[in-house]
Amino acid sequence: MELIRTLLDVILHINDYLDGWVQNYGTAIYAILFLIIFVETGLVIMPFLPGDSLLFAAGAICARTASDPDPSMNITVLILLLFIAAVAGDNTNYAIGRFFGGRAINLRIGKRRLVKQEYLEKTHSFFEKYGTKAIIMARFVPIVRTFTPFVAGVGKMSYRKKFLPFDIIGGFLWIASMSLAGYWLGTHDWVKKHFEAVVVGIILVSLLPVVITFLRHKFISKKTSE
Numbered sequence: 001m002e003l004i005r006t007l008l009d010v011i012l013h014i015n016d017y018l019d020g021w022v023q024n025y026g027t028a029i030y031a032i033l034f035l036i037i038f039v040e041t042g043l044v045i046m047p048f049l050p051g052d053s054l055l056f057a058a059g060a061i062c063a064r065t066a067s068d069p070d071p072s073m074n075i076t077v078l079i080l081l082l083f084i085a086a087v088a089g090d091n092t093n094y095a096i097g098r099f100f101g102g103r104a105i106n107l108r109i110g111k112r113r114l115v116k117q118e119y120l121e122k123t124h125s126f127f128e129k130y131g132t133k134a135i136i137m138a139r140f141v142p143i144v145r146t147f148t149p150f151v152a153g154v155g156k157m158s159y160r161k162k163f164l165p166f167d168i169i170g171g172f173l174w175i176a177s178m179s180l181a182g183y184w185l186g187t188h189d190w191v192k193k194h195f196e197a198v199v200v201g202i203i204l205v206s207l208l209p210v211v212i213t214f215l216r217h218k219f220i221s222k223k224t225s226e
Contacts, residue, residue: 038086057199059184
């Protein structure tokens with residue numbers, strides 16, 4: 001529970017955390033952000049790390065420091081590095097799913113599974129609805145984006161013809177759109193004053209596709225069983 005509370009605090013106050021990291025670590029912030037994005041997309045057991053809110057806040061900081069004589073963060077460098085992190089993470093996750101498959105799914109700590117079955121089921125539903133386009137669309141859906149490459153690997157989706165090209169496109173669209181949204185909007189007074197509300201809004205909007213897909217799947221299953 002303590003870990004969940006800490007993660008929620010980081011996500012809701014990501015702007016404050018990033019400001020502190022920039023002040024304390026300077027340009028090393030790039031390495032920190034690279035690691036967070038890589039782990040969130042590359043390790044199926046870490047789906048709760050901040051993604052969309054982190055990119056938005058990082059883009060906002062790039063905008064705020066752009067006029068500094070020696071800015072700590074540059075939007076072009078940020079997008080390029082985090083794009084590499086996102087694609088590298090997804091490909092690592094795909095490889096884990098492809099080569100370890102069921103063994104990875106059944107890993108446990110005590111009695112608890114490392115990979116929750118309900119998250120796998122949600123991701124399968126997402127694939128059923130959108131097909132290979134799910135690889136692109138999942139980038140914008142928390143939790144699902146972590147499990148999608150893993151499920152694609154377990155299902156042995158064609159790497160060169162399907163997974164890799166869609167993953168590169170999705171990775172670029174996700175990193176660029178969220179970072180630039182923060183860059184263009186993050187300096188507005190209203191956004192700065194209500195940053196927590198904006199972060200919650202981003203999370204809720206990004207979760208809508210998986211919630212709708214899950215509810216529709218439940219409704220269809222219930223109707224079929226009647």
